Amino acid sequence: xxxxxxxxxxxxxxxxxxxVASTKPTYSKDVAPILNSRCVECHRAGEIAPMALTNYSxxxxxxxxxxxxxVTHAMPPWLADAHYGQFRNDRSMxxxxxxxxxxxxxxxxxxxxxxxxxAAPKFEEGWNIPKPDVIFDTGxxxxxxxxxxxxxxxxxxxxxxxxDKWIQAAEIRPTNRAATHHVIVxxxxxxxxxxxxxxxEGNLLVGIGPGEQPMIFEPGVAKLVKAGSxxxxxxxxxPNGKAFTDRTYVGLKFAPEPPKYRxxxxxxxxxxxxxxxxxxxxxVRSTFxxxxxxxxxxxxxxxxxxxxxxKYTVTYPDGRQEVLLNVPKYDFNWQLTYELKDHMTxxxxxxxxxxxxxxxxPNNKYNPDPTKEVKWxxxxxxxxxxxxxxxxxxxxxxxxxxxxxx
Numbered sequence: 001x002x003x004x005x006x007x008x009x010x011x012x013x014x015x016x017x018x019x020v021a022s023t024k025p026t027y028s029k030d031v032a033p034i035l036n037s038r039c040v041e042c043h044r045a046g047e048i049a050p051m052a053l054t055n056y057s058x059x060x061x062x063x064x065x066x067x068x069x070x071v072t073h074a075m076p077p078w079l080a081d082a083h084y085g086q087f088r089n090d091r092s093m094x095x096x097x098x099x100x101x102x103x104x105x106x107x108x109x110x111x112x113x114x115x116x117x118x119a120a121p122k123f124e125e126g127w128n129i130p131k132p133d134v135i136f137d138t139g140x141x142x143x144x145x146x147x148x149x150x151x152x153x154x155x156x157x158x159x160x161x162x163x164d165k166w167i168q169a170a171e172i173r174p175t176n177r178a179a180t181h182h183v184i185v186x187x188x189x190x191x192x193x194x195x196x197x198x199x200x201e202g203n204l205l206v207g208i209g210p211g212e213q214p215m216i217f218e219p220g221v222a223k224l225v226k227a228g229s230x231x232x233x234x235x236x237x238x239p240n241g242k243a244f245t246d247r248t249y250v251g252l253k254f255a256p257e258p259p260k261y262r263x264x265x266x267x268x269x270x271x272x273x274x275x276x277x278x279x280x281x282x283x284v285r286s287t288f289x290x291x292x293x294x295x296x297x298x299x300x301x302x303x304x305x306x307x308x309x310x311k312y313t314v315t316y317p318d319g320r321q322e323v324l325l326n327v328p329k330y331d332f333n334w335q336l337t338y339e340l341k342d343h344m345t346x347x348x349x350x351x352x353x354x355x356x357x358x359x360x361x362p363n364n365k366y367n368p369d370p371t372k373e374v375k376w377x378x379x380x381x382x383x384x385x386x387x388x389x390x391x392x393x394x395x396x397x398x399x400x401x402x403x404x405x406x
Contacts, residue, residue, distance in 0.1 A: 025104040026112025027056050034097050035059065036121055038076050046126065048177055048211075054120045056111045063109040070098050077211060077334040081326035086341040089213075128214045129169040132251030138233050144179060146243040152378055155233040156188070159225065166222035169253035170206035171214035175246040181236040181380060182209035182335075185250050190228035204265040205231070206250065209302075211334035221297070221392055222255040223263045238380065261392040263297065268312075268354045268387035275374040275383060280361040281308060284385045288352045292393070296344040296352075299325045300337040300388040304380050305366040306358040307332055312387055317349040330356075332366060332380075343392070354387035 025031060035043070035053050043053040052058045059066070069075040070093055078091040104110070124131045138155040159165075174180040184207040186195040195203065205223060206215045217223075233248060270286035301310035307330040315321050325338055346352075362370045368381035376384060 024107040024110070025100050026110050026116075027059060027104065028112035028114055028117040030100050030112075031059070031104050032056075032117050034093075034100065036118060038091065038093060038097075040120055041123075041128065044120075044123070047128075056114070056117070060109055060111075063105045067102055067105040070101050077331075077336065079327045079329060079331060079334060079336060080338055081328050084323045084326045085338070087338045088341045089337070089339045126173070127171055127251055129171045129216055129251060130253050132171075133254045135249055135251045136231055137247050137249045138235070141245045141247050142235070142237075144176070144237045144244050144246055145239055146241055147239045149379065150237045150239065153233075153235040153237065155235065157231045157233065159229050159231060161225060161227045161229060163227050165225045165227075165252075166255040166259055167205065167225060167252050168219075168222045168255040168259070169214065169216045170223075170250060172206060172208040172248065172250045174208070174248045176244045179238055179240045179242070179244065180246065180248070181238045182207060182212075182234075183236070183248055184208075184234040186232040186234065187225055188230045188232055189226050192230075195232050195234070209335040210332065211336060212300075213337065217263060220260040221263050222259040222261075236378065258397070259395055261295070262395045263390055263392050266352075266389050266391055268352050268389070270354075270385045271376040273376065273383075273385065275306065275358050275360045277371050277373055278361050280359050280363060282358045282360060284356050284358065286354045286356075286385060286387055288387070288389075290346050290348055290350045290352075292348050294346050294391040294393055296324070296340060296346055296389060296391050298337050298339045298390045300335065300390075301325070301327055301330065301354070301356070302335060302384055302386040302388060303330055303332070303356060303358065304383045305332050305368060306360050306364060306374060306383055308357040308359040308364075310354065310356045310387070312389075313353045313355070314344075314346065315351040315353060317347055324352075346391075352387065352389060354385075356385050358383060 039053050043049040043051060045052050051062060053062070073092070076091040076093055080087060080090070082092070136157050136159070139157050140155070142153060144150070170185075172183045172185065174183055185205045187203045187205050188195060189203070205225070231250070235246075235248065237246070266288055268286040268288040270284050273284045275282045299312055301312070303310065310327045310330050312324040313321055314324055324344070358374070360367060360370055360374055364370070374383050376382065
């Protein structure tokens with residue numbers, strides 16, 4: 001009787017062990033879908049990430065590193081405080097997916113049945129947006145030296161548009177992302193000089209910085225580029241030890257028809273600040289007041305290497321306040337845009353208030369020099385404080401011109 005019980009216990013244990021083994025995650029069935037939905041957009045050939053993660057042979061050598069990065073929430077990059085706001089492009093990985101990756105790595109990172117591996121997402125070769133309808137470049141090559149400081153470079157490129165164009169998606173592609181800190185394409189309207197409209201609200205078409213993704217609007221929303229406009233490329237090069245020749249491109253995808261809403265970019269910006277040497281948490285505030293009814297679509301805080309945290313708060317005309325976005329640990333290497341899950345209506349007179357803190361102390365490992373006072377400036381060792389936001393307003397067609405008789 002005793003031996004029979006032992007046999008049954010052993011047999012039962014074997015069945016249990018087999019069941020446990022069968023539930024261990026595999027790359028093909030469990031991990032590949034996670035990487036496809038959250039990682040391969042950047043982790044594929046020709047994109048900004050340092051390695052591709054589109055198949056098992058590419059992923060397996062990085063398994064332990066992937067585990068470490070997802071457990072610490074370093075990847076996928078998402079800096080928003082979960083207590084405030086909801087965002088349709090939320091990249092944060094659910095705990096269930098983190099646990100799946102951890103279990104897979106701890107089990108030895110098995111591939112599983114290769115036939116179960118889902119196909120990788122399809123991307124337009126060379127682009128993250130749908131195939132562009134038109135591509136512009138800076139018009140000439142620029143020789144970037146291996147070292148030194150380069151002032152912002154500006155390239156004016158006529159669009160030669162003979163009619164107004166509505167842009168639903170746009171993407172900038174520099175030759176060398178590592179040594180190109182950022183690119184902004186401004187729109188100077190017919191007859192406008194410089195950046196057009198003073199480089200302020202309404203004329204910023206698209207930009208790219210560390211970690212920033214392309215501009216893609218939902219159907220029915222687009223930006224206007226008037227006939228006869230000129231694109232102004234603002235180029236910020238940061239030499240990194242190797243000279244190269246740059247010719248930066250921007251690809252545009254036109255809306256199929258005039259949109260229901262026009263998109264524009266606004267800024268809550270502060271340029272008058274002096275960050276004292278060694279200050280670990282210097283506060284800077286900025287504000288924007290809506291001059292008309294608008295619908296808020298997205299937010300993008302911008303600082304440089306001393307940026308510590310950034311918060312957007314909206315104050316309605318009746319005094320009500322609401323925190324839209326809180327970034328408690330700002331990261332200069334991830335200039336993310338936070339797309340609101342639902343558009344937010346802001347009546348005329350509503351304020352967007354931004355509060356940022358800067359760490360100019362020796363404890364900030366990215367701090368170029370904690371012994372110096374820091375002011376507004378273009379270079380990365382200087383500072384900026386801009387609360388960018390995109391908003392939309394109804395696209396009201398111009399009234400038709402009718403002939404009058406006598």
